[in-house]
Amino acid sequence: MAATESEEVPSISKFLMDCSPKDIALNWLQATDLTKDVYHHLACNVPKIYCRDSNPNPLNEEMLAQHILLGPMEWYLCGEDPAVGMTKLEKANKSSQLCGRVFKIGEPTYSCRDCAVDPTCVLCMECFLASVHREHRYRMTTSSGGGFCDCGDTEAWKQGPYCLKHEPSGSDALEEDPLAHLSEDMIGRAYNIFAIVFKYAVDMLTWVEEDRLPSGLEPLEKEDTYYCMLFNDEVHTYEQVIYTLQKAVNCTQKEAVSFATTVDRDGRRSVRYGDFQYCEQAKTVIVRNTSRQTKPLKVQVMHSSVVAHQAFAIKLLLWLSQVIGYSGGLRRILCQVGLQQRPDEDHSSLVDKLMLCDSKLWKGARNIYHQLFMSSLLMDLKYKKLFAVRFAKNYERLQTDYVNDDHDREFSVTDLSVQIFTVPSLARMLITEENLMTTIIQTFMDHLMRQRDSHGRFQFERYTAIQAFKFRRVQSLIGDLKYVLVSKPTEWTDKLREKFLEGFEVFLQLLKRMQGMDPVTRQVGQHIEMEPEWEAAFTLQMKLTHIISMMQEWCASDERVLIEAYRKCLIVLLQCQSGPCDGEQPITLNMCGHSLDSIQYRVSQHQVSIHLPVSRLFSGLHVLLSKTEVAYRFPELLPLSELSPPLLIEHPLHCMVLCAQVHAGMWRRNGFSLVNQIYYYHNVKCRVEMYDKDLIMLQAGASMMDPNHFLMTILCRFELFHIFNNPDYGKRFGSEHTNKDILQQNNILIEEMLHLIMMVVGERYTAGVGQVSPDDEIKREIVHQLCIRPMAHSELVKALPEDENRETGMEKVIESVAYFKKPGLTGRGLYELKRECAKEFNVFFYHYSRADQSKAEEAQRKLRKQNGEDTALPPPVLPHFCPLFASLVNILQSDVYLYILRTVLQWVVEPNGHAWTESMLQRVLHLIGMSLLEEKQQLESANEDSDFTFNFTSKVSRPGEAPENSPSILAMLETLQNAPHLEVYKDMIKWVLKLFGVIKKMRERSNSTPVVEIEGHSVEECLRDKDKADRKRKAEIARLRREKIMAQMSEMQRHFIDENRELFQQTLEELEASSSTAPDNNPIVPDAALIALGPRQTKVFEKKQVVTCILCQEEQEIKVNNKAMVLASFVQRSTVLSKNRTRTIQDPENYDPLFMQPDLACGTHIGSCGHIMHAHCWQSYFDAVQAKEQRRQQRLRVHTSYDVENGEFLCPLCECLSNTVIPLLPSSWSPQSSDNSKSFSSVPTLSQWLKCTFQQLNVLRKIQEKQPASDNPSNASPEGIETPEGFRPDIKPKNPYSDSIKEMLTTLATATYKVGLKVHPNDQDPRVPIMCWGSCAYTIQATERFLADEEKPLFGHLPCRQDDCLKTLTRFAASHWTVSFLSVVQQHYTRLLSVLVPDDDKTQIPPSILDVDMFHLLVSLVLSFPTVHCHDFTGVSLAVGVLHLFHLVTMAHIVQILLTSSTEENNMDQESTDGDEEAAAFTLYDKLRQYSGSALNFMASGWHLWQYVKTGIMPYLRCSALFFHYLNGVPVPVELQENGPHHFELLCRYLSLPVNLMSLFQTNSDTIEPLMQRWCGAAEVQSFVKGERTAISYPRESNKLIDLPDDYSCLINRASCFTCPKSGGDKSRAPTLCLVCGGMLCSQSYCCQTELEGEDVGACTAHTYTCGCGVGIFLRVRESQVLFLAGKTKGCFYPPPYLDDYGETDQGLRRGNPLHLCKERYRKLQKLWQQHSITEEIGHAQEANQTLVGIDWQHL
């Protein structure tokens, strides 16, 4: 046992441990008053175990409590050793058919959209995977904690209620008494002990006194030990609590954070322990500190024994949960104990007591007892019912407590309603037995704001945050009502009818209070002073939408209920309509010989409200009468005589007129609140129970009225009656230009009115109104959405109304109207309308917004043109009305209707008429079309004996009435056909006239009276002319459009590039890549002879290179003595190639980067967007940016996407993030590059050359020893030092570069040094050149790896920008020595060479050849060699030395490969017999074994060895080829630009290596043998061959992002099991997966913040510093979102590589469709990472979306 601080504890523990649980239990079995004995035992022992110190000691407490407190109880319960007894119980127990697994926060849950009774029915992952639903349309969500798996609940699933595990076996009887398995004794004992401990636990948890205990539990001696207990509330922030605690109890910040975290999680935590005084003092400080603005934090000073008993009470509840898990019988006993009514306690039970105290308990206690309820009462079918009754009885009280509490719903017992009310049988029982529906609605009404206006309607106050909070809580009642209503009854009983209708009546009372709320009056003259409150009312409406719909569905399922509900609704509606507007005298209206008395009401002058829920419910029920045919079967039961159609339409019409007037601009002074209301009125979330129902009410009313009267009422309410009644209106307004505003207003009102007529007659797609099915309705919605444009699944879902189960019904029908188009690498899958469905398009579809309408119109016209059709958009053929609505078609031929059409057409025909608009004409034509179609349809369906009354054609052929004598409508249309100003509508007019002709013919045929075709030929002629004109017009339009597009282009291009950057870049890169390689393909030398380096290097004559500066647009040639041109570029550290992510640069100031380790742990990468500028242009650009940013930052204190102070800027052309520039240089320059004249015969061998080199190095060293730290060897006449012939250390080469180029060389070098080592810039540091070579080598290696992974050929397939970048970078690295100290570089060279060839210097021991990356070594050697060679005037060319160096390093690498080759023989089968290479490899390996002391494994096969060498050396050869290509500019053989089998040989030839690589060793055996001996003898190599250390083997495998599972829920599950590593087993709130190393992190959370460079950072940022040198790619598992981070300030979100079946991502996991890995997208993500483009991507994202800049990325 761990030593504890207090002396006393161990002795007590020891004493306590000596007790025997068995003995205690035996005593209890004998007891006469068991309660007293148990209480006594607890009173004695609980305070001794719990709460002995300021901090809890859970391990110790746990152990003691189990032994002394729970042990005896278990003994007592079992009557024997519990270990034995419990096992017996478990065996006897039948496994439950209910899964009941309680969900953890973040755990994945599954629901089936096909089979779940409602969306709250969920399965745990295990059950789901074993269920039938995995093949269905399932939905996946993450649990917010609480709730349990419904597997096995037959009421929750329409089919497949059991998973394989929970399926009942055939022999089991369904209902079996679980007590049957227990003995009588056992039952008795269980009752006894459960009753005592449950009561004890309940009493303790609900105990409110701070200093006293219930009788029987008072401690024997009371010590002065108290706790200062801090409670959670939802008012104070984390920060406030932490700050207060630091002040009040004097703790560190860390302790305070820990306290605050626990308070937040458990609901309370003791923050101080000591005597009463001491604790009281802390309490005072806390209360004082937190009471300033809000109510203070809750703090109590509690006696330690009280706290101890409460702690044990919690433990007991957990214990009970556990014990009943063993046996269904015990569970039932506990349920019985819990629900037993106690006569001494007002007949309430323990369960009641807990529930009623719920809001007073702290979070932790609530959670525990809720879970106990779930595992006991809710798991026992019998007691679930009894519990449901208790819950319903207490319902009102519980809800009231909840509303007044401030904890979230998931911590309230009211949250259990979902477990009870959603069970259909329980819900039904509660409605009938407990009148639940009425209770819920009544409670809701009582809690809703109590203010009403003078008419008794709701009147909400300003919607403040506090109010919104309260309001939200009240709304949970609506949620409960929804649960109750969610499954419709399949059978009705009289009792159910009675109770439902009772509830319905209360519901009507609720709606009545909403009818007419928030009325508005038009503001004239002045703008309103304050926007009136509107949100609360709309929130209420929105929340009730589904309830209203469900009420109707319930009504529809029973005839008697429907009739009764209809009656009740009508009564309430009539009550509502006895409002104020009816008081005035009616007026009489006359038109076309019809006369109508109407009330005097003007929307523009009187009050109007958009809230009419009673009217709308009534119209909903009215449609149901038609749909269910009740109207035809029981007309005598309906109160039809009480209906007054004009009254019914009044209020809905006001709403429609209000919308029209708002649109006409008449309500501008009423502000935005009205605009918002109108918006929501039409919005998909509300329209079903608002706008749609208003229209239905108009249809219902009109169907019962004289159509002329209906239209006159409409004209009157639109305030247009006088206009149409005044024949001169058109002329008069045409001449009066004075009142343009009024004119325009009236025009819009007329348009809106015409639209309304269209809708009343034409909207027939509601089942019950028209003869359609619900599927037709959805199909039509989808068709009209897709007429706008192709849409993604989620877009369609958003545009369609959802039912209470969040279903739109779309999946059922979508296939019949649309094709699915799969997504590409970006974007999402889209549905495209089937062509044959376009004929159903109605341009005046009533759910289109104005924007939708014009978009759809444009798209459809375009489509028709593309298909070579005319551009008329005629009305579609409509389904028939149901009989109840059938009379509506008569509107289409009524007198007033014809009069309206004629009047408008007359205005159009009239010369100089101004009182009409094209939209008006369009609508009139549409209406005429509808009339004609109606007539045609009737003609077609008419049979001999039915006489059809519809005769539109003959009516429109008649001329107008006297005295006007105006032409007929038909005549006017014929006139208009040729009007030049109506070009756009010509096709439509043509269509109308054609249809007219068709109908005429049909009539003639049926009348069989031949009629002369009047206009036959003229039509034809006119058509021909028209065609000609048409073509001309189209050509002109096309020209104008082209011009317009050209003008827009330049403006848009920028915008376009921004938006489609990715696409743009890709195509650009492809273009560039193909063009850039073209000249290289045309070498002067035959391909086979191309050699990249050495004395036989192919001569190249570099073309003159002229480039343009993107800033000043001037051209310039790249020359050594010209002004510098530079590439914008970005230097970053990289771990992309790392084989060891744990190794980081610890002490950058003293770090020696000369030798790169073979694990490539941390490299420096340089990339560029490829855009070229003058160095001076760039400098002035950068200065300007810097100045601007400094000003901006001072003024606004904002972040930017780039850090100017760190030298960052955006490329002026493409806005790519950059932090330095690379100077462009002509091909590599060396002092004697022209000197190639010596014949090959005089070329020194390797050993000769090495000897000479060492002599030269010796001279240089001696000079340096004499004159350290000087770089001026010119006057250092090497006295006393023997110099070899031709070696002139006194001659310093002249630097050929212009000052400007020199400056840029230094600039880039310093930046590389600064970023690569993360140090302060210092261009004098000797490590600067090393960093330049290193970044060159690393960037080449990264490129080579990337090409290999992409399986692209080595050459010719890089995007141009990368090709340019590598060339420029290599040349820069090769030239950098010209601006550094020669002596420094010479020293580096000496040290580099010493790895391979030992020198005399014993002060610095070089690393062994196992610990050096050979490519880095090669690049550094080759690039530093000129500093030695520049003194050499012997005539040996630089190329000779370079080739020798290359051969030497290559041989070293082969040795490296053989040494580290896997010691077990690989299982490749030998493919050929051993040739020269194989034999040589065998010999060499044998030598190496010898040199290394025979510790290497014996390998028998030369073939295998040669394969190792060949595959192991490939990456090195490929890198070398890239390097020498870019260094010397030698073109590449064509074969290397394609994938092919002979790359090894081609590479060797290109690199001037023998094709038999092993022959290198034979040629140079004199030199290499002793060297190898030395290499193998090194201590590190020795310890490796002995197996004491590891080493990298070759080829190094490419790094990839981690493998992700195909099914996203696997990740969710993994994340839900992940616990925060710092706060001991807590669930992490934002588990985040590192895609580079696979580590799971606890992100965005206080608990896992660490300090990094003096700042607090979140787990992700901290992780990037070790895993990715500051750059990271993460997957936020709960959000399904990729996170990019770079440094502390940069980050962005990126779409995840997981898609649903519709090709869409689900960021935030809102939709819950199953998600699967999209491999292509993941590969793309990986490519971004491998190409070092993460930071760039972030930069672009932040530029595009400024809000990203403000996020505190470092806290993630």
Ligand SMILES: [Zn+2]
């Ligand atoms: Zn389950």
Ligand SMILES: [Zn+2]
């Ligand atoms: Zn199951």
Ligand SMILES: [Zn+2]
């Ligand atoms: Zn299913």
Ligand SMILES: [Zn+2]
């Ligand atoms: Zn320039």
Ligand SMILES: [Zn+2]
């Ligand atoms: Zn650029």
Ligand SMILES: [Zn+2]
């Ligand atoms: Zn990682």
Ligand SMILES: [Zn+2]
């Ligand atoms: Zn954490």
